[in-house]
Structure formats: structure tokens, C-alpha cells
Amino acid sequence: MYKETKLNLYRSMVRIRTFENGCRKLISEGKLPARFGMYTGQEAVAAGVSAHLDKEDEIGSTHRPIGHLIAKGCSLNKLMAELCAKRTGFNKGKAGPYHTFDPESGSLGANGIVGGSVPMVAGYALAHQIKKDGGVAVSYFGEGASNQGGVQETLNLAACWELPLVFVCENSSPEVQRMLGHEIDYPQLSIERVSDRAAAYGMPGSSHDGWDVLKIFEVAGEAVRRAREGKGPTLLEFKVHQIEGNLEGRIEAEEDEKVWCPIHNLRQKLVADGTLTPEIDDKIRKEESVDVEEAITFALGSPEPEPIEAFDDVFVEGA
Amino acid sequence: MxxxxxxxxxxxxxxxxxxxxxxxxxxxxxxxxxxxxxxxxxxxxxxxxxxxxxxxxxxxxxxxxxxxxxxxxxxxxxxxxxxxxxxxxxxxxxxxxxxxxxxxxxxxxxxxxxxxxxxxxxxxxxxxxxxxxxxxxxxxxxxxxxxxxxxxxxxxxxxxxxxxxxxxxxxxxxxxxxxxxxVPEEPYTVPFGVANLVREGSDVTIVVTGKMVGLAMEAADDLKKEASVEVIDPRTIVPLDEEAILNSVGKTGRLVVVDEDYERCGFSAEVAAIVAEKGFNNLKASVCRVATPNVPLPFNPTLEKQLLPDREKIARAIRNVMA
CATH class of the missing domain: 3.40.50.970 (Thiamin diphosphate (ThDP)-binding fold, Pyr/PP domains)
Structure with missing residues (x-):
């Protein structure tokens, strides 16, 4: 793998975490009007998958969308403005974190319904198949959504029609139990691996550590290539550990969480193989901090929508 | 053509x-x-x-x-x-x-x-x-x-x-x-939000959609010696041609809404509410709705028929608002 690719993966993950830390700060200061699901600890998945995608490819996301959107290349300014409910956001302050759509970067979109975006992503894939433009679509969802009827239906449909689609399940199940502080009496999955379901629908599936971005990059590359070549969908599962709590602007995970932290893991490897020097690391972190600060300045300096704008965009006018 | x-x-x-x-x-x-x-x-x-x-x-x-x-x-x-x-x-x-x-x-x-x-x-x-x-x-x-x-x-x-x-x-x-x-052979469009005046009349306005339009026409024929019935088919309920409905009620002063959907919180209630809010002063009688009662439709043909709007029920509603 090229040195540049590895550094791009590292930068992409640092960007996501820096941005989310910016969000945490704004939430604590009351400048971002809602709490929402963070992606901290999962950055490797979005970074590793999106490294294979072009602007013309789509992703469908979840109610934990920041990493997916940023890795797909969306504007940080417009994203932060949307999260701060400003008119300059992607969606004029109508979407917030749960419904963010950015057609320009192919982020279509976050979704407030668990599993809600998955059937829509099949539509993006269908559009590529019909237009024969070689595009692919990626559907992100969690292990909870993997039980939803619509997700199961879409796995089946995508396999039947050989749609150019990659299903990416981010399985945080053990982590959810930890966060809830107790063992759940009745598990939501009766299998260890969500990817075992792939065989039932007639597509390849595999499970991997979600904190190993180089592995994710490798397996996602294979799945995306397969889809582009018209060979149909793949189900990839990544086990992830959400590192929640207040990072207070730090990039670093706590000691006991470092084993699952994708940024820490990649840094260890890149330092060991000489790719990442302290100077390059410092430069990347600084540059990403500057970009996030700029996004915050842009968002806070942007106007609120006018009350009357609540009535805009119910329908496409003049249609 | x-x-x-x-x-x-x-x-x-x-x-x-x-x-x-x-x-x-x-x-x-x-x-x-x-x-x-x-x-x-x-x-x-x-x-x-x-x-x-x-x-x-x-x-x-x-x-x-x-x-x-x-x-x-x-x-x-x-x-x-x-x-x-x-x-x-x-x-x-x-x-x-x-x-x-x-x-x-x-x-x-x-x-x-x-x-x-x-x-x-x-x-x-x-x-x-x-x-x-x-x-x-x-x-x-x-x-x-x-x-x-x-x-x-x-x-x-x-x-x-x-x-x-x-x-x-x-x-x-x-x-x-x-x-x-x-039906013309060439392609053509029918605009949304423009009601079809199916039958002109001066005593009662019937607002009715879909298959019920035919039944309303039959009922209007049945009662043609008792009442001059205007039949309006909105064709689209979103967007709804409120103006056509209000103008017609402004002329007739009486409204019957026929709706195959369930009655509660439905299209018939919406039309009645619009006329109550924006055309109340023109009404000479209470609005009358003929809709499917709030009962899941049964399999038995006699039970089903009893629930659905039909020619007789529409005729009764016309008589009601004329009385």
C-alpha cells in the first residue's frame, strides 16, 4: 500500500474525530441545539470504505452519520452549519444530524429511522445499474438495523438483481451493552456474526475488526470492485467500539480504550514502519484543527433561517 | 380522436x-x-x-x-x-x-x-x-x-x-x-388541483372522488325532480381545489361529501372542515357526509355492502340537506 494512501486514511480519521470534538464543545456551550450519536471509535470504517468511492458514488447513512459524511468528502463548513441549524447548512437547518443530505458529495443521506436508508441505497445502486455508469452505492447500518425487515428485504433484493451495492454493518453490540451498564437479558442477535446472514441471501459476507483501518481498506476495496464489475452486492461487518464520553478536544482515547481506537492503532503501525514522523503527525492534526475551527466560525457566523422558511420545500414548486 | x-x-x-x-x-x-x-x-x-x-x-x-x-x-x-x-x-x-x-x-x-x-x-x-x-x-x-x-x-x-x-x-x-x-390517443396532461365539474346544479353540491363519482351521478339522476345537484370531482385531494368547492357551495348552500375511505379524520372531514371555516355563511343546512363507517371492512358481502357508500345512501344525504 502506498505511503500516501496510509496517510490519507490517517488524516481522514483525525478529521472526523477533530470535527466531532468540535461538536462536543459547541453542544456543551449550548451553541449546537441537540445531542446526537457520535462516531468516535468507528472512524476507520468510514475512512477505509470511502477511500474507494468517487463523488458519483453514494452512501446511505444512519443517525450516527458524521464520520460517513466527512469521509465521503462533504464540506465541513456546511456540515457544521447544518448541525448548528443555520440557513447555510446543507439543508438550510431542516435536517440536523439525522437527515443530512449532500448530493454534491454523494452523501444521501443520514437517516433518523433505524434501517431507513438501506432500501433507498438500493435505489441509488439501481440508478447506476440502469445508467451503466460503473457507480456503486454503500449502505451503512448497525447491528440493530440488521434485524429490520427493510434491511433483510434489501439484502435479498440487491442479491436477486445483482445491484452494485456494498452493505456495511457496523456492529457495536458489546459496546451498547457496556454503555447501558448491564447485560441485556434477551440478546438482539442470536448469532455472533451479522455477516453470517450474507450466505442466506446468496452474497459474500465477512467480519473484521473495525479498529484496523488497513484491513478495512483492503476488504472494502474488494467489495467495491466486485460491485463495480457488476458481480453484485457484498455484506461486510465490522466490529466497533464506540468511544463515547467527553474527549474534551483530545484525539487520544483513554488507556483502556486504546486497543479499540483506530487512530491509535494506525499511528502505532505508521510510526513503526516510518510512514508517520512526529512532524507529519503534528502537521496533520494542526491542519485538521484549522479546518474544523474554520467550520465552527462559519457556522456560528451564519444566519438562522427566517420563520417563514419553515413553509419552504414541502413540495418542489412549479413542478 | x-x-x-x-x-x-x-x-x-x-x-x-x-x-x-x-x-x-x-x-x-x-x-x-x-x-x-x-x-x-x-x-x-x-x-x-x-x-x-x-x-x-x-x-x-x-x-x-x-x-x-x-x-x-x-x-x-x-x-x-x-x-x-x-x-x-x-x-x-x-x-x-x-x-x-x-x-x-x-x-x-x-x-x-x-x-x-x-x-x-x-x-x-x-x-x-x-x-x-x-x-x-x-x-x-x-x-x-x-x-x-x-x-x-x-x-x-x-x-x-x-x-x-x-x-x-x-x-x-x-x-x-x-x-x-x-380517451384521446395522443399524450395529454390533466392538471393537479383542478376539480372537474361533472354535473352542474343549483341546490346541492356533492364533492366526491373515484368510483363514488358514478354513484353520485346515479343518485343525482334519481332525485332530479327534487333537487338540482352539482357534482364536483376534485380528481386530486392533494393539492385540493378548495376554490371550486367553496364557489359551488357559495352557489348551492348545501354540501354532501361522499368518501369511500373511513369516515374518522378522513377526506370527508377535511372537506367539511374547509367549508365550515371558509364558507360557513353560505350554508343553508348542516354538511352531510357519506363515508365508510369506522369499521374494518368485513368479508361477508352483505355486511360489506351495508357499510359502503351507495346510490341510496347518497340520495338520502341529498334529501337530508334539502329538508
Missing amino acids: ADRVITYSEAINEAHTQEMERDPNVILFGENVSSSWRGATKGLKERFGRERVRDTPITETSFIGMGVGAAIRGLRPVVELMLVDFGLVAMDQILNQMAKSHYMSGGAVKVPMVLRAAYGAGTSSGATHSESLYSIFAHMPGMKVVLPSNPYDAKGLLITAIRDDNPVVFMEHRLLSRTKGP
Whole structure:
């Protein structure tokens, strides 16, 4: 793998975490009007998958969308403005974190319904198949959504029609139990691996550590290539550990969480193989901090929508 | 040309054909849409190919959601729900994603999709194969809701629906499929939000949609010596031609609303409320609704018939408001 690719993966993950830390700060200061699901600890998945995608490819996301959107290349300014409910956001302050759509970067979109975006992503894939433009679509969802009827239906449909689609399940199940502080009496999955379901629908599936971005990059590359070549969908599962709590602007995970932290893991490897020097690391972190600060300045300096704008965009006018 | 007579199903089939000829982005999918038994879509696969006309698995959530996504990415999917009742398993995709993606995205994406659904009672099919349910779609902001009552409107409204940049729920009454009427051969559009004045009158206004339009006409004929009845078919309930309704009630002073959907919180209540709010001073009598009572439609034909609006019930309602 090229040195540049590895550094791009590292930068992409640092960007996501820096941005989310910016969000945490704004939430604590009351400048971002809602709490929402963070992606901290999962950055490797979005970074590793999106490294294979072009602007013309789509992703469908979840109610934990920041990493997916940023890795797909969306504007940080417009994203932060949307999260701060400003008119300059992607969606004029109508979407917030749960419904963010950015057609320009192919982020279509976050979704407030668990599993809600998955059937829509099949539509993006269908559009590529019909237009024969070689595009692919990626559907992100969690292990909870993997039980939803619509997700199961879409796995089946995508396999039947050989749609150019990659299903990416981010399985945080053990982590959810930890966060809830107790063992759940009745598990939501009766299998260890969500990817075992792939065989039932007639597509390849595999499970991997979600904190190993180089592995994710490798397996996602294979799945995306397969889809582009018209060979149909793949189900990839990544086990992830959400590192929640207040990072207070730090990039670093706590000691006991470092084993699952994708940024820490990649840094260890890149330092060991000489790719990442302290100077390059410092430069990347600084540059990403500057970009996030700029996004915050842009968002806070942007106007609120006018009350009357609540009535805009119910329908496409003049249609 | 206008003298050519074809069925409601044939008119819908012709609208598909002409729009698929005109625009390669128009595609069609749903359960059994390539079947030769399905008048509204038969022959389309043979003509336009298996890429553009596809039979789906029986999974409404996934294929309706797929329509939403395909529409967002520039196609113009016509997605068929075999019966509207089956859409209830896909309410997230219809009410959340199809209806609201344009708004939630602040206009960044649009969903030019048509969800065609057969509806309607009178075939002794029980409560999951007989309902109307269009009021549910009208309730959620973001979708247009179309109810053609005759072959001419069916073709023109479907062409308008396919060309519209918004999601449209296009509802075809099961028992209208074989009814015949004059339909021009060339493509034409019937605008949304413009009611059809089906019959002019001066004593009573009937607002009525779909298959019920025919019944209202029969009732008006039955009572022609007692009352001069005006029959208004809104054709689309979203957008609704309020002006036509209010103007007519301004003239007649009496309103009967006939609605095959369940009565509670439904289209009939909406029309009554609009007239109460904006036309109350013109009313000479209480508004009378003839709708399906709030009872799930039963299988037994006698029980079913007893619940549905019919010619006699409409005639009784006309007499009520005239009394």
C-alpha cells in the first residue's frame, strides 16, 4: 500500500474525530441545539470504505452519520452549519444530524429511522445499474438495523438483481451493552456474526475488526470492485467500539480504550514502519484543527433561517 | 380522436407507454407488473425490456424505498403497489422517506416518483384487500394524492404524475379497471388541483372522488325532480381545489361529501372542515357526509355492502340537506 494512501486514511480519521470534538464543545456551550450519536471509535470504517468511492458514488447513512459524511468528502463548513441549524447548512437547518443530505458529495443521506436508508441505497445502486455508469452505492447500518425487515428485504433484493451495492454493518453490540451498564437479558442477535446472514441471501459476507483501518481498506476495496464489475452486492461487518464520553478536544482515547481506537492503532503501525514522523503527525492534526475551527466560525457566523422558511420545500414548486 | 373508447386500465397502460417512450428515465417496477393478466402494465416489459420493467420480490418496504432512492438519483420510477393495503407494511418508506426527503433535505434532493396503488371495496375481499386509505397519504405533508374516476382522467393524471417532480400517490379503484370512456390517443396532461365539474346544479353540491363519482351521478339522476345537484370531482385531494368547492357551495348552500375511505379524520372531514371555516355563511343546512363507517371492512358481502357508500345512501344525504 502506498505511503500516501496510509496517510490519507490517517488524516481522514483525525478529521472526523477533530470535527466531532468540535461538536462536543459547541453542544456543551449550548451553541449546537441537540445531542446526537457520535462516531468516535468507528472512524476507520468510514475512512477505509470511502477511500474507494468517487463523488458519483453514494452512501446511505444512519443517525450516527458524521464520520460517513466527512469521509465521503462533504464540506465541513456546511456540515457544521447544518448541525448548528443555520440557513447555510446543507439543508438550510431542516435536517440536523439525522437527515443530512449532500448530493454534491454523494452523501444521501443520514437517516433518523433505524434501517431507513438501506432500501433507498438500493435505489441509488439501481440508478447506476440502469445508467451503466460503473457507480456503486454503500449502505451503512448497525447491528440493530440488521434485524429490520427493510434491511433483510434489501439484502435479498440487491442479491436477486445483482445491484452494485456494498452493505456495511457496523456492529457495536458489546459496546451498547457496556454503555447501558448491564447485560441485556434477551440478546438482539442470536448469532455472533451479522455477516453470517450474507450466505442466506446468496452474497459474500465477512467480519473484521473495525479498529484496523488497513484491513478495512483492503476488504472494502474488494467489495467495491466486485460491485463495480457488476458481480453484485457484498455484506461486510465490522466490529466497533464506540468511544463515547467527553474527549474534551483530545484525539487520544483513554488507556483502556486504546486497543479499540483506530487512530491509535494506525499511528502505532505508521510510526513503526516510518510512514508517520512526529512532524507529519503534528502537521496533520494542526491542519485538521484549522479546518474544523474554520467550520465552527462559519457556522456560528451564519444566519438562522427566517420563520417563514419553515413553509419552504414541502413540495418542489412549479413542478 | 376523442371518440375512441378504451378502458380505465388501457388508459393507464397507454400513459405508461407514452411516457416511457418519451423519457428513458421512466422505469416501472412492482409485484407481477410484467404479467399478461395485469391490464395496466401488460406488454410494457416486452416493449421496453427487462431493465426498465421489473418484477420485484414481495417486499414492499425494500422496493418502495428503492423507488425513492432511484428518484433521488434522477430516474422517474413508477412503483406499483398491488393493493394499497399492502403499503401498510412499508409506511416508513412512504411516509418518512418518500414524502419528507425533499423537505428534510431543505430542497437539496427531490423525489419524482409515482406510487401507483389499486384500492377500493366491493369485491368481498376482507379488511386487508378492500380499503381506500388515501386519507393517510393526504395527511402526511409532502405527497400529492390522485384519484382518477374515469379513463380520460386516468391517462391525463398519470402523465402529469410521472412528469411531476414530487412524490405522487396515484390510486386506481379496482372496480373501475374495466369501465370505458373516451380517451384521446395522443399524450395529454390533466392538471393537479383542478376539480372537474361533472354535473352542474343549483341546490346541492356533492364533492366526491373515484368510483363514488358514478354513484353520485346515479343518485343525482334519481332525485332530479327534487333537487338540482352539482357534482364536483376534485380528481386530486392533494393539492385540493378548495376554490371550486367553496364557489359551488357559495352557489348551492348545501354540501354532501361522499368518501369511500373511513369516515374518522378522513377526506370527508377535511372537506367539511374547509367549508365550515371558509364558507360557513353560505350554508343553508348542516354538511352531510357519506363515508365508510369506522369499521374494518368485513368479508361477508352483505355486511360489506351495508357499510359502503351507495346510490341510496347518497340520495338520502341529498334529501337530508334539502329538508
